[in-house]
Amino acid sequence: MAAPKRNKVPFFSSLQTKYALSYLAIFAVVLLLLNTYPVLASQDLLFASKRDSLKSQTAVMSSALMELETLTADQVTRVMSMLDSMGLDRILVTDPSGLVLYDSTQAESGDGTDGEESAPPEEEPQDQYALYQEVVYALEGNDVFFSRYADSCFISTAASPIVYRGMVIGSIYILELDEAQGELLLSLQQNLRYISLVIAGVTLVMSAFFSKMLTARIAALLRAIRIVGEGEYGHRLQPVGRDEMAQLAEEFNHLTDRLQTTEEVRRRFVSDASHELKTPLASIRLLADSILQTDKMDPETVRDFVSDIGREADRLTRITEHLLALTRLDSLPAGRTEPVDLARVTERVLSMLAPVADAAGVTLESSCKSGCVVRATEDELYQVAYNLVENAIKYNFAGGRVFLSVYREKDQVLLEVEDTGIGIPEEDLPKVFNRFYRVDKARSREAGGTGLGLSIVRDTVRRHGGWVTARPRAAGGSIFTVGFPQYQPAEEEGKEAI
Amino acid sequence: MRRTHRLWAALLAAVLLLAACGGGERTRPDYMLYFLPAGEKLQGSALDWEPYSGGEDPSPEDLLEALLAGPTQEELASPFPRGVSLRSCDWDEEEPGVLQVTLSEQYGALTDISLTLADYCIVLTLSQLDGVEAVEIRSGGHNTGYRGNQRLQAEEALLWDSLIVQQVSGEETFS
Structure with missing residues (x-):
C-alpha cells in the first residue's frame, strides 16, 4: 500500500509558530503597557503638579502688580525685584498691547551682581512685543497653562491677566524649564526599556522553548499515527506526565x-x-x-x-x-430480550439431543432448579445449551455420561455441562473458545465439528453480560460452566419507572 | 496565505506612509502672509503664516491686498476688522526704508493686543521685501494715538520664547 502523501506544514501555519507568536503577542502587549502607562501616569502627575504650582505663582505676582494703577517699566521692575523668581526661567510682564515691560532674563543680565563685566548685549529694539498665545489669552482675561515634555525637559508656561478694577492692565507670563524632573522621567523610561528588553529576550527564548516542548509531543503522536497507519500495529507511545497529552497518548x-x-x-x-x-x-x-x-x-x-x-x-x-x-x-445488536427460564430451555435441548446421545451410547442426566430466569433471547440460550451438550456427546466415549445442571448461585444463574469424554489438555483450555480451534482435529472432523461451536457459545454469552469457562474434570472429561446475571424483576421495574 | 501577505504589505505601506507624514516640515516660501491661528492653540506664536500665491516679485501693495483679503487656509484667521481697505502705501521721502501704509478708518477700531497683532501681521509681511526696514501704519490718515512707537520693525515682534527654542532645538537664536 502506498504511503499517503504528506504535505509539509507551512512555517506560519505550524502549531509551534502559532503558540510562539501567541506568547510573544501577549508579552508584547504587556511590555507596551509597561512602557507607556507608568510614563504617561508620571507625566500626568507632574503636569498637574506644575499646573498648580505655576498658576499659584502667576496669581501671587499678578496680585502684587495689580496694586499699581498703571503699569510702567520702572514700576514693574521695582515690584518684581522685591519678589522671588521662585526658580522660574523667565518672567515677562506686558502692558495691554503686549509690550514687554519686564523680562527677568534681561533684568538679571543687566544687574551684573557677580561683579564681572558682562558682554555688551546685542543691539535690540527698544520696544518688544510678546506675541505669544499665552500672553494673548491672558490679555483677553484668561488664565493659561501649558506644559509639555520634550528632550528630557518639562517645558511649562503659564500666563494670567493683571486686572485692576475690572480692567485688564497687563499680563504676566512665566516659563519653567524643569530638566531635573525630565531627567528623572527619562531615567524611568530608560529603566523600563532595559527591563522590557530583558523580558522580551527571556520571552523569546521561553516561547520558543515551550512551544517546541508542547508541539514535540504532538509531533510524536502524529508520527506514531502515521507509523500505525502504515500497518505497524505494534508501535506504542510512552506517555509522559499526567496532562491531556499524556491521556491522548494512553488513548x-x-x-x-x-x-x-x-x-x-x-x-x-x-x-x-x-x-x-x-x-x-x-x-x-x-x-x-x-x-x-x-x-x-x-x-x-x-x-x-x-x-x-x-x-x-x-x-x-x-x-x-x-x-x-x-x-x-x-x-x-442483540435482539429483543425477555426473561427466559434457563431450566426450561435446557430441558428442550436435552429432549432434542436424546436421540443423538442414544446413537452415541451416551447417557444424558440433568438437574434443573426452578426460578433460574435470565434476560436474553430464548433462541440464543437454546443455541448455547445445544452446542455445549452436543460437544459433550460428540467428544465422549460410548457408555459415557453427560450431566447437565442449572442452578442459582448468589445473583447468578449457572449452566454446567459435565462429561466423561476425552477431556481437554490443560494447555489447550484457554484456546478452546477461539474460532476454528480444535483439540483433536481428526476426531472433530469425523464427528462433524466445525471448530466454531464454542466460539458461538462464548460470543452469545458475552452478548448477554455472561461468562463461560472450561475446566478438566477430576475423573476424566470436561466441565463447561456458563454464568448469566439473574433476572431481577424488582430492579427492572425500578429502571423502567425511572 | 496570499491574504496574509497582502495584510503584511498593507501594514508596511501604512507604517511607511505614517513615517513619511510624521517627518514633514513646512518649507518656507519666498513670501509669507502673516495671520492669526484659528484653532484653540494655547501655546507658541500668536501669529502664523501661509505662502503668498501671487507673482514672483510682489510690490508692497500686492502683499497688503493679499493680506487684507484674508487667509485662504482654514487654520488661519484674519486679524483685520471687516471692511478694512488699503488707501495708500508709500515710501517715506525723508527716511528711506520706512514704508507708510494708510488703511481705511475701520482699522482704527482695533485696540490693545488686537491692534498689536494686526500691526505685526502687516509689518512681518512687508519686512520680507527688500529695502523695508520699518513700517508706519495709519488709520484713515491718522496715527494711532495709543501706540507708543509709530515706526514698527519686525525685530520688535517676539514670536517665540527664545529659551524654549534654545531648549528644544539647541540653537541660540530663532528667526
Whole structure:
C-alpha cells in the first residue's frame, strides 16, 4: 500500500509558530503597557503638579502688580525685584498691547551682581512685543497653562491677566524649564526599556522553548499515527506526565492495542476459514474426479463416493451457517430480550439431543432448579445449551455420561455441562473458545465439528453480560460452566419507572 | 496565505506612509502672509503664516491686498476688522526704508493686543521685501494715538520664547 502523501506544514501555519507568536503577542502587549502607562501616569502627575504650582505663582505676582494703577517699566521692575523668581526661567510682564515691560532674563543680565563685566548685549529694539498665545489669552482675561515634555525637559508656561478694577492692565507670563524632573522621567523610561528588553529576550527564548516542548509531543503522536497507519500495529507511545497529552497518548495506545488485536483475529479468522472451507471442497473435488476418471466403477463405490460428497457438502453448510452466526453476533445488536427460564430451555435441548446421545451410547442426566430466569433471547440460550451438550456427546466415549445442571448461585444463574469424554489438555483450555480451534482435529472432523461451536457459545454469552469457562474434570472429561446475571424483576421495574 | 501577505504589505505601506507624514516640515516660501491661528492653540506664536500665491516679485501693495483679503487656509484667521481697505502705501521721502501704509478708518477700531497683532501681521509681511526696514501704519490718515512707537520693525515682534527654542532645538537664536 502506498504511503499517503504528506504535505509539509507551512512555517506560519505550524502549531509551534502559532503558540510562539501567541506568547510573544501577549508579552508584547504587556511590555507596551509597561512602557507607556507608568510614563504617561508620571507625566500626568507632574503636569498637574506644575499646573498648580505655576498658576499659584502667576496669581501671587499678578496680585502684587495689580496694586499699581498703571503699569510702567520702572514700576514693574521695582515690584518684581522685591519678589522671588521662585526658580522660574523667565518672567515677562506686558502692558495691554503686549509690550514687554519686564523680562527677568534681561533684568538679571543687566544687574551684573557677580561683579564681572558682562558682554555688551546685542543691539535690540527698544520696544518688544510678546506675541505669544499665552500672553494673548491672558490679555483677553484668561488664565493659561501649558506644559509639555520634550528632550528630557518639562517645558511649562503659564500666563494670567493683571486686572485692576475690572480692567485688564497687563499680563504676566512665566516659563519653567524643569530638566531635573525630565531627567528623572527619562531615567524611568530608560529603566523600563532595559527591563522590557530583558523580558522580551527571556520571552523569546521561553516561547520558543515551550512551544517546541508542547508541539514535540504532538509531533510524536502524529508520527506514531502515521507509523500505525502504515500497518505497524505494534508501535506504542510512552506517555509522559499526567496532562491531556499524556491521556491522548494512553488513548492512542489503547486504540492501537485494540486495532492490533482485531487485525490479528481477522487474519487468523480469514486464514482458518479459508483452510476449513478448502478441506471439504478438496474432498468433494477429489471424489468427483475419481468418479469421472474411473471407468466402469462399480455402483456400490459410486454410491459411497456420492455419499461422502454429500457429507462434505453438509459440513460446508454447517461451517457457513456457523460463520454467518458469528458474523451476526459480531455486527448485529442483540435482539429483543425477555426473561427466559434457563431450566426450561435446557430441558428442550436435552429432549432434542436424546436421540443423538442414544446413537452415541451416551447417557444424558440433568438437574434443573426452578426460578433460574435470565434476560436474553430464548433462541440464543437454546443455541448455547445445544452446542455445549452436543460437544459433550460428540467428544465422549460410548457408555459415557453427560450431566447437565442449572442452578442459582448468589445473583447468578449457572449452566454446567459435565462429561466423561476425552477431556481437554490443560494447555489447550484457554484456546478452546477461539474460532476454528480444535483439540483433536481428526476426531472433530469425523464427528462433524466445525471448530466454531464454542466460539458461538462464548460470543452469545458475552452478548448477554455472561461468562463461560472450561475446566478438566477430576475423573476424566470436561466441565463447561456458563454464568448469566439473574433476572431481577424488582430492579427492572425500578429502571423502567425511572 | 496570499491574504496574509497582502495584510503584511498593507501594514508596511501604512507604517511607511505614517513615517513619511510624521517627518514633514513646512518649507518656507519666498513670501509669507502673516495671520492669526484659528484653532484653540494655547501655546507658541500668536501669529502664523501661509505662502503668498501671487507673482514672483510682489510690490508692497500686492502683499497688503493679499493680506487684507484674508487667509485662504482654514487654520488661519484674519486679524483685520471687516471692511478694512488699503488707501495708500508709500515710501517715506525723508527716511528711506520706512514704508507708510494708510488703511481705511475701520482699522482704527482695533485696540490693545488686537491692534498689536494686526500691526505685526502687516509689518512681518512687508519686512520680507527688500529695502523695508520699518513700517508706519495709519488709520484713515491718522496715527494711532495709543501706540507708543509709530515706526514698527519686525525685530520688535517676539514670536517665540527664545529659551524654549534654545531648549528644544539647541540653537541660540530663532528667526
